[in-house]
Amino acid sequence: MIEYTGLKDWTFADANTREYTHIYHDYPARMIPQIPSSIIEILNIKEGSLLFDPYCGSGSTLVEGVRKGLNVIGTDINPLAQLISTAKTDYLTKIEDLENEINKFISFTMVPKGNPKIIDWNNLNFWFKENAINRIGLIMRYISNIKDAKIKNFFKVAASETIRESSNTRKSEFKLYRYAPDKLIKHNPDPFSTMNKKLSRNLKGYREFHAYMAGKDLMPDAKIKLFNTVNQLPPSIAKKNSVDIVITSPPYGDSHTTVAYGQYSKLSSMWLGIYKEDVDKLSMGGVRKKELEKFDCESLDKAISEVFSKNNKRGIEVSAFYSDLQKSIENVSKLIKNNGYSCYVVANRIVAGVKLPTDDAIRCFYQECGFTHFDTFTRVIPNKRMPLRNSPSNKTGITEETMSKEYIVIMKKN
Numbered sequence: 077m078i079e080y081t082g083l084k085d086w087t088f089a090d091a092n093t094r095e096y097t098h099i100y101h102d103y104p105a106r107m108i109p110q111i112p113s114s115i116i117e118i119l120n121i122k123e124g125s126l127l128f129d130p131y132c133g134s135g136s137t138l139v140e141g142v143r144k145g146l147n148v149i150g151t152d153i154n155p156l157a158q159l160i161s162t163a164k165t166d167y168l169t170k171i172e173d174l175e176n177e178i179n180k181f182i183s184f185t186m187v188p189k190g191n192p193k194i195i196d197w198n199n200l201n202f203w204f205k206e207n208a209i210n211r212i213g214l215i216m217r218y219i220s221n222i223k224d225a226k227i228k229n230f231f232k233v234a235a236s237e238t239i240r241e242s243s244n245t246r247k248s249e250f251k252l253y254r255y256a257p258d259k260l261i262k263h264n265p266d267p268f269s270t271m272n273k274k275l276s277r278n279l280k281g282y283r284e285f286h287a288y289m290a291g292k293d294l295m296p297d298a299k300i301k302l303f304n305t306v307n308q309l310p311p312s313i314a315k316k317n318s319v320d321i322v323i324t325s326p327p328y329g330d331s332h333t334t335v336a337y338g339q340y341s342k343l344s345s346m347w348l349g350i351y352k353e354d355v356d357k358l359s360m361g362g363v364r365k366k367e368l369e370k371f372d373c374e375s376l377d378k379a380i381s382e383v384f385s386k387n388n389k390r391g392i393e394v395s396a397f398y399s400d401l402q403k404s405i406e407n408v409s410k411l412i413k414n415n416g417y418s419c420y421v422v423a424n425r426i427v428a429g430v431k432l433p434t435d436d437a438i439r440c441f442y443q444e445c446g447f448t449h450f451d452t453f454t455r456v457i458p459n460k461r462m463p464l465r466n467s468p469s470n471k472t473g474i475t476e477e478t479m480s481k482e483y484i485v486i487m488k489k490n
């Protein structure tokens with residue numbers, strides 16, 4: 077029996093969410109590290125246990141798992157997520173090796189040698205100015221010559237944010253919107269100085285993580301795979317009944333109307349040679365369907381038919397998302413041990429004026445897979461950044477506050 081009390085303030089309004097390698101890279105709808113960390117503590121998950129995050133994104137849960145001495149597995153359909161998570165969970169690179177490479181890079185930026193490694197892409201000049209293209213190309217040339225795979229990943233992650241910030245896309249949005257002409261004229265990014273700043277900021281985070289892990293006896297393992305969890309997971313990713321705990325935050329909805337992770341990742345993925353065109357299509361609910369589905373989950377079925385009665389197309393889109401989520405849960409649930417836990421951090425968005433009960437949906441879907449409801453914690457979101465607002469009417473400029481609370485739904489396998 078675990079000693080457990082559900083009483084806890086999950087807001088973490090003043091918490092530092094950018095400690096350790098969490099500083100490396102921004103990502104839409106990032107989970108704050110305090111959530112997985114507290115769940116692992118409350119549920120008393122022991123060192124050496126196996127944690128799985130099926131939609132790992134930038135790896136916040138995985139880093140916290142590693143910090144707690146758990147072996148971790150992450151999957152995502154976005155190659156950029158895989159790169160960031162892989163880099164963030166590394167704690168074995170020698171600090172001196174990383175420092176030496178960074179110093180070498182700084183010298184290189186003073187007297188750059190070699191040809192810029194420029195990508196062949198029709199839209200390159202639309203998204204980047206000439207000077208940015210040349211300098212990013214030189215950074216890519218430098219990175220291509222780094223031998224150590226982990227140090228190379230560290231550099232690629234810093235380059236990814238550098239590329240986005242040196243591009244012509246507006247910084248305040250996750251989607252790609254080019255600066256208006258008057259802003260574009262004044263926009264003169266310097267990829268070298270941005271990259272140098274990112275490297276030194278991330279090195280500080282790596283130092284903290286490395287030092288923290290050096291104090292542990294265990295050397296936890298991290299495995300991050302590119303995989304669509306709507307499909308059955310092969311044993312090479314995780315064996316059936318092997319996972320002690322799942323902690324994750326799935327997408328809020330389909331990529332057309334919520335966060336388009338593929339679009340967010342496009343510019344840097346193109347430069348890094350990892351771009352996959354179908355990320356947003358593969359994202360849950362990404363493939364358009366013709367009909368509504370029934371889910372045997374009363375509140376969900378009721379909400380979807382209400383959306384459908386107001387707007388057929390939106391109803392079908394919403395139904396397609398939950399259909400994929402249900403399939404993904406069926407697959408994930410098989411990997412969890414008896415008495416193991418599954419914890420989903422979700423928010424209930426509003427579509428066509430109807431609140432969609434994703435927390436209930438998770439509960440129903442897991443119950444169908446032989447789990448019982450352990451608890452649901454409510455978290456008031458203190459930060460008002462996207463995706464708190466969306467455009468429920470799908471009209472530009474008309475936004476509605478849809479999510480100010482998150483639910484941490486905890487299910488237990490019988």
Ligand SMILES: C[S@@+](CC[C@H](N)C(=O)[O-])C[C@H]1O[C@@H](n2cnc3c(N)ncnc32)[C@H](O)[C@@H]1O
Nearest residue numbers: 106107131133134136152153304305327359360
């Ligand atoms: C809310 S984000 C996760 C954020 C993550 N917790 C973090 O802190 O960065 C959801 C992730 O689910 C991924 N995703 C969407 N559909 C997926 C699927 N079918 N299988 C695996 N990953 C998927 C997206 O690419 C995205 O990275």
